[in-house]
Amino acid sequence: MLASRIFSRFTTLALTVCALGANPARATDLALQDAVSMAGMQLYLNSGAPAVIIAVVRGDETVIQAYGETAPGSGVEPDENSIFRIASVSKVFAGDVLASLAAKGRVKLTDPLAKYAPDNARVEVNGRPITLLDLATHSAGLPRELPNPDAKPSDNPFSAFDRAYYWKWMGSHKPAYVPGTTTLYSNLGFGLLGDALAKAGGADYSTVLANEVLKPAGLTDTANTLTDAQKKRLMTGLDPFGKADPNAPAPDVMYASAGIYSTGADMARWMRWHLDGAKQAQEAFTLDHALWLPYDGLKSVVGTEVTDADGMGLGWVVTLPRNQTPLLLGKSGGLGGFMSYAVLSPNRGLGVFVVASRVNFAMFGNIHSQVRELAAELAR
Template identity: 45%
Template sequence: MRRRDVLGLLAGAALPCPRPARASQALLDESVGFAGQILFLTTKTPALVLGVVHDGQTSIQGFGRRADNPNEAPGADTLFRIGSITKAFTGQVLANLAADGVVSLADPLTKYAPEFIAPMSEGGRPIRLIDLATHSAGLPREVPHEAGPPANPFVNITTDAFAAWLKANPLMFTPGTSVSYSNFGFDLLAAALARAAHQPYPDLLEARVLRPLGLADTVFAPSAGQAGRIMPGHDFDGSPLPNARTGSVIVGSGGLYSTPRDLLAWLQWHLDRFGSERAAERLIDHAAYLWRDGLNAVVGMDESGHMDAMGLGWVIMAPDGDRPLILQKAGGLQGVFSYVAFAPARGIGVCAAINAFDVGAGLAMAKTANDLIMELAPR
């Protein structure tokens, strides 16, 4: 960006717009542009994309270089790994199947996947689907495994290893009594939902969520055409990371790609809280199932904002001062940090991504998104 443009942003210059609708869009563009530019200048990541949907209007703005060649900023149709935001999609599949009566939230995991029994659990209570979806099943973040090669880093994460771990190890706590972040749990959940619906999980997600909502660029395996729009990630040392294939196991916890356009369309569906179509699914998906008050411990949930309650993959932040209630989820995979958040009572949602494993920048990105919600739609 040219120096005079940066100075103009910092000066907060106002643009006159005579009509209310145009003024609203201009304010949205100004706010997203200012927040994104400041975040980009302070974090110095190779690229950043920031998008907001507010009362049906959208603004998506990119900064830096999506890739070395072509030399262009990321935009609405830039594809990137969304990492653990995948978990919120898995939670929605659970909500969809529960609304249709295919599963119950309280069903035990072993009803659908009997090999995933935990006989050494000291709590004496089976792991339920709701425990998996709220990170409260007593499972570790990952099942120990050997690192795979750079081009296929997830190859040694297997369902056989999942079953073996459950048979040989006690749970960390009685399900439902604490919360501890677990990729392992969401991959078990995806496997159980696939069994319940008699479909491979990628097909189930496509049929139940992606296709009905028109999310054509939200995929596990990008096509040749989509691959040309990918924003590659960078490791902690700044070296580029390959777009490694997702495989068939981590589909519940972190395997998806998406675009700002798709993510904002998805958030717009979530914001239609009084819509009649798929209303039961949305109500189930947005409910708070575990409140922090009363839990024995909460581990690994507060990095992108203080967790007050858990939904189906969503971290729920209670209203605080001018900030409204927010449902949010962060992700990180293959050198990309991403974040989505929305305030259902205020009609606003935000998505953001940076293409570098920079922890400080990732935390700043989440704070910027949460602050944008507070500034544009205060409580």
């Protein structure tokens, strides 16, 4: 009885690459499909979430599988076009933008943040200036969050995050540590990085993101704001207390840190774009996939997924090969009723993305370990 109830609540969507525009003659790898199916079911059962979607890219193959319901009690199964928030996985998209602009010579990773500050704004220093690379590696010595204490009460919890206050605060507060000497996870830092990238790109951040990442990667359902048609496909996520999250809109200063919505199909395309770029040794991806800040020798490492990791890339947490697990670039997120985790192994042509429609921070470690175990299995 239990098994029948479980299997009645999920659907499996095994998509060959031809569904994403590649060779229609190639059949799906059944062993890959089976491994993803087993991992996805385990993630779904362990998460307590209404739905789980997993997307895996390996070589020429893509598998996307979905489990559960788009909203509790709806009876509607999710699919590769169901929309969700990727939360802080948005940070590695900002890293993509930074790498792309750097490869084109429009920025340098070592550019000081002050170069991209608004007119008449200043940036305090501690030992040396904060650079774009410091922001991208969480080593600028900035707080995790910076709500404006003068923000008016609102039903939107994100309304307290204000661009003008960010820059005003930066002009009167020194970084807590000399930049580059410690990691301290900072959504504030990525908000400032998004502003710098927008200025360097000559447009608002969403436009620069689209020009440098979304369009080149062929992403059609990935954005910081949704159309009315897309809102109909948005899944319902649960907050840490098991209540439906109201899906409050994020202000644009949060776009680079946690603003993006996407789908399983688009996340698969994005991972393939990364893997193809790495295979072709394109400069932007060489920059994007590098280990820029080893943890070894830092004074402190806080909040950047330090377990089994070795350092920071451009938003990525980098784990060097060990115990049959390949080199991995990983990034997790939790916001707006969704937990997400993306892992790339460029050397093995492998990418894994998982999203669960419930924020349960106690499950982060479990999701990490299961995804890494799957990556090790598929990389053999």
